Amino acid sequence: MGQQDEDMPSMRSSDGSATRSVRSDAKRNTDALLEAAMEVFATRGVDAPVREIAQKAGVGIGTVYRHFPQRADLIAAVFRREVDACADAAAALSASYGPADALAAWLLRYTDFIAAKRGLAPALHSGDPAYVSLHSYFKEKLLPVLRGLLDAAIEAGEVRDDIESMELLSAVANLCISAGKADGAVARRMVSLVVDGLRYGATDKS
Amino acid sequence: MGQQDEDMPSMRSSDGSATRSVRSDAKRNTDALLEAAMEVFATRGVDAPVREIAQKAGVGIGTVYRHFPQRADLIAAVFRREVDACADAAAALSASYGPADALAAWLLRYTDFIAAKRGLAPALHSGDPAYVSLHSYFKEKLLPVLRGLLDAAIEAGEVRDDIESMELLSAVANLCISAGKADGAVARRMVSLVVDGLRYGATDKS
């Protein structure tokens, strides 16, 4: 679903048949849609009606569904970059802090990301089949990152070793659901509580 | 919203005007609805369509809305007893365990309740205005209970003192969202993590 072969006119696909380039209006519209969706999601949350996004982008509903077969695909496209950025943040944190602190810092970074998107967290774990693709993307990108941080902290004996990274990733996302008020301060506080819980286990047995 | 004056024919309201008793068919239908809703919620979650519940109860949609003006009122009615039972459980736990352990045990009891109801937790904190009454009921019943347990544990110096009980109540409910699989074992594990986080704070400063 990611980056298709943009622009270059007249390409040839691997089997030799002629392939037309992406039409200019198509590119223009997808861009407008992503822009509009980003704004709308930021203000009204990810549950905003598709029609509203289409209107803001100056585009028909049919066009939305041509580019994003399901609501969730649009959401995924909008957040893909931010997910990537969140994943990338781990490296810098690992370099600057000790294992457990890096883990804690990254979880808060992740928290801020999720908390800022009204409705994202509920959607992620709604179990709704429409959101599986979005969930997959999060998992695929962020799980390895968290696993790396967690393993390092465990290895260093700074946190307990009986928690699955997938469970932790889900749990933190879930904790962010109540965000929105107080700029996510509540979410941060709760996530910190969980992190301390991880540490508690370590002090208990190391 | 609670227990209306059931059965007794021909009562008189406080201002002296004659009042007819609750009609037998009305009572029969509300009972059938509650029964049907309980089953449907258990199998398909609280997001099940109202029509399905109405049909299962052998009743028209209009009748559902006559007795429960909003979806959430029906949900609230179905879960009221269980909420009450959960609240009542605190006393016994306080008598049997030390403050922190009682707190931990009650939170797990609460976890089991929420986790067993597919979709309840998301609904509780969706912010959806339709669910405010349900949320109010939970808050009204369970918040004082949790506050009592938490304060006792804080007083005993067994847990940290910088967490609001309301936040904790919400957080635990949110953590249960991912339940359903593995009979809520994941939810219990995550809640335990939070409880340990509470303890960590105490060991940190006491």
Added chain:
DNA sequence: TATTATACGGAACAATGTTCCGTTTTGTCA
């Protein structure tokens, strides 16, 4: 039994996701 407040049922309305298809636009090639 007659009367009337109460309750019933379901058609109808509104909001929203999604599909379908006739029309328009764009890129290519003679």
Added chain:
DNA sequence: TGACAAAACGGAACATTGTTCCGTATAATA
């Protein structure tokens, strides 16, 4: 450049679901 076909467009139309409305049926009372 001009014609043609593939691709994209727009929005009407359909499906689902919460909620309202109101004409009809029923139970309680006199």
